[in-house]
Amino acid sequence: MSILNPNERNQNLLLLISAMGLIPIALSYGLFPNKTLTTMYGFSVENINLTHIMRAVMGLYFGQIIFWLIGLGNASLKLPAMYSLVVFMGGLVIGRLVSIVLDGIPHWILLVYLFLELSITIIGTFLILRKTHN
Numbered sequence: 001m002s003i004l005n006p007n008e009r010n011q012n013l014l015l016l017i018s019a020m021g022l023i024p025i026a027l028s029y030g031l032f033p034n035k036t037l038t039t040m041y042g043f044s045v046e047n048i049n050l051t052h053i054m055r056a057v058m059g060l061y062f063g064q065i066i067f068w069l070i071g072l073g074n075a076s077l078k079l080p081a082m083y084s085l086v087v088f089m090g091g092l093v094i095g096r097l098v099s100i101v102l103d104g105i106p107h108w109i110l111l112v113y114l115f116l117e118l119s120i121t122i123i124g125t126f127l128i129l130r131k132t133h134n
Contacts (some may be wrong), residue, residue, distance in 0.1 A: 014127065
């Protein structure tokens with residue numbers, strides 16, 4: 001068993017927290033979107049096309065989650081998993097900021113998501129830079 005340095009432990013922790021935190025969000029988007037999205041955000045998902053899109057988003061989230069968890073146990077995939085985490089979360093941040101500028105302030109929980117995604121993007125970038133400079 002290898003001993004992880006502090007940066008690797010922090011990368012593992014960030015990947016694990018991100019994966020575990022995204023599971024309930026993915027499920028809320030895709031498992032029963034007509035119930036959860038109405039309850040959480042106050043809009044109805046009655047159209048089969050919107051239900052399909054929300055379930056595809058759930059699949060996208062789970063694809064990322066699986067890759068991050070693989071990166072936990074595979075040293076050669078840890079850095080790519082970190083890059084994908086930063087790109088995924090950073091992409092969400094950019095999309096949310098564009099929406100705030102164009103559409104206005106969303107539901108408070110979405111602002112919490114923005115704060116968490118921005119934090120993960122910044123921390124992940126810092127951990128990648130520390131890894132690549134050592």
